[in-house]
Amino acid sequence: MVDFRLYNTLTRSVDVFSPADGKTVRMYTCGPTVYNPAHVGNFRTFLFEDLLRRTIRLGGWGVHQVMNLTDVDDKIIKRASERGLTISEVTEPVIETFHVDREFLRIQNAEEYPRATEHLPEMIELVRKLVERGIAYQADDGSVYYAIDRFPGYGKLSRLDTREIKAGARVVQDDYTKENAQDFALWKAAKPEDEKAGAAWDAPWGRGRPGWHLECSAMAMRYLGETMDIHCGGVDLVFPHHEDEIAQSEGATGKPFSRFWCHGEFLLTEGSKMAKRVGNVATVGDLREQGVSPAAFRHFVFSTHYRKQLNLSSEALEGSIEGVRRVGDFSDRLASAKGGTPALAAAADEAEREATNALFDDLNAPLAMGALFTFIRKANAELDRGGDDRAALDRARSVFARINGVLDIVPSLEVGDEASRIEARLAYRRAARERRDFATADAIRMELEAEGIAIEDGPSGTRWKRAR
RNA sequence: GGCGCCGUGGCCAAGUGGUAAGGCGGCAGACUGCAAAUCUGCUAUUCGUCGGUUCGAUUCCGACCGGCGCCUCCA
The missing domain is CATH 3.40.50.620 (HUPs)
Structure with missing residues (x-):
């Protein structure tokens, strides 16, 4: 340590x-x-x-x-x-x-x-x-x-x-x-x-x-x-x-x-x-009205070292909203993945080491987030590749949970047992697509979208995530 | 007046005496029934300006310019 x-x-x-x-x-x-x-x-x-x-x-x-x-x-x-x-x-x-x-x-x-x-x-x-x-x-x-x-x-x-x-x-x-x-x-x-x-x-x-x-x-x-x-x-x-x-x-x-x-x-x-006497204050309520989620605001705050002044700007906030969407998509992807590759585990090891070192070095959250995003990119590439290494996937999940346990920048709630219900409907949709019944496939997509679940078809199957 | 911090690409931002992480955005490509996501490549010969030290500075020193803060209540 x-x-x-x-x-x-x-x-x-x-x-x-x-x-x-x-x-x-x-x-x-x-x-x-x-x-x-x-x-x-x-x-x-x-x-x-x-x-x-x-x-x-x-x-x-x-x-x-x-x-x-x-x-x-x-x-x-x-x-x-x-x-x-x-x-x-x-x-x-x-x-x-x-x-x-x-x-x-x-x-x-x-x-x-x-x-x-x-x-x-x-x-x-x-x-x-x-x-x-x-x-x-x-x-x-x-x-x-x-x-x-x-x-x-x-x-x-x-x-x-x-x-x-x-x-x-x-x-x-x-x-x-x-x-x-x-x-x-x-x-x-x-x-x-x-x-x-x-x-x-x-x-x-x-x-x-x-x-x-x-x-x-x-x-x-x-x-x-x-x-x-x-x-x-x-x-x-x-x-x-x-x-x-x-x-x-x-x-x-x-x-x-x-x-x-x-x-x-x-x-x-x-x-x-920001001070009341200057009249330039924004409250948490204002944040909500602007569609800035808690995760996005945390991302925004942690993107600058705590001993440095930080400017509240809508451009920066928008960058955080997008950045955090990526983190959330990745979180859902880890939850719905079936396996990984050895390289996934290696990327996780590296991310854990770098993020932890950054945090322990006078709370360098911006650097820790950099390590997290690098991990997300590498892990996405490995997950694109498929793989059935359960242990590697578990390793990736636990490292992600550990780093995010500090930053806490995943928008919306955890997935939970909704997963199996969604998976069942995706299986039905897959069958429809295989017989090229796209009308049914699209109908299922619309149903899920109405419930706030977005689905994405890719070479390795269909993924789902919460719409953000 | 005193003290202190900061100035890195379009935006946010990390960083180090040895030649610029990461995110957002943009451009191009791959993948794709559609869409989305994802991936790949490109997007700063350069780190406010001018000097100095050094084999070499964005990183050290000095001056200057610009921004902010504290010296009052204040996160």
Whole structure:
């Protein structure tokens, strides 16, 4: 088995990875803030994490993945007060939509989806520890802040020199109650609208609500321990979110918070980052309307390395739709094949080796897909040739299943026991064709087409597949 | 202003100090009752531009041009 290598933002290099306990990867993936349905840019990151998760399992390790749902924050409270609702009335439907979209895109279930509002005790305890250690302080406004100059490692992830922020940078609104402009809120004193929206809790420092970064530190440590294997998110979370998580967690425990930090690049539309503030967002619903299947979108996302920006364009999407159709046709062909050749097995061996190596080399999905497509071409050529080598066919099937088990880019559902019913009608049609009764042959073709089954006559017999 | 990433054929895209994977599209051929699929061949003497290092650079270095991102909430 080759080493599994991953780019680590902490070291800025591709390092050999294995879980600390040698068996199960403990992974935290920053999830959505549920005030609005996630857009496909958000889902690019979640797909990168799905790729990571599946590749880890391909390597034979277990995974314990935690994805938080941020269900209390400024935007949620704002929306709730605008509509006279509580925050949970705002977040519940959005969470539901998130899971529907996530499943649509075939993103595997994480082991835990903890919500911030269900972890107040853990968060309060973390703040208490930080105050006790003299790293956090309560300001005149009643809020509790983290004093970044009391944590020597501050800035090690983002490598930002905090003194270098100059003209041209977007300027922070000064909060004069803080000791240092860079200090961030751990606990925000409750305002009337927070109370009204049900977003205020009792704490030793008075009623209030958690700061943005706090939930991730508290919940990550609650479910994964003080040091986890991997912490992921989009590149925009490097600073300040992840930097602040490190400060909070390591400030409290004195132990490394995460061994690896992995970040996915942005999805761009119309030349810039997809973001609600830019107004260039597309949702999973938009994808459906454009006829972009989950398989096609996965193909599109995985066709570019996760650390490279990716442009959402209709041409690229169309290429993915066609590419994935080919993968699906091949999948059906493997299912309906009767045998293979030794060369088929050899092609499968090569594909497995190349795809696996690519994936283990910092999740090089584009290269893995290249290996898959090369395999498809070679395997199709061998299947054209016929052959009755059952073992070779089984080998091809299992390799295809293994690679596709990571990429998951076959459109529509698996074939199942429909196969024998279709085969029976094809046998009847074959008899009709042999007596040159093409009227009957075409009638059967039409029947099957009406059921969504396309058939193709070739030198080695008739194949069938689902129409896509 | 600081920091960083990217620029490969019509489109998407991998890649390496030794001479350009793969997909989509296009063209031609094979196969075929029809159709579709599939296969085969062709489709970048060239990797933003200009210099430098080197026997040799797309790959290393420098400058420049262009695009994007982070330094605020943000996947």
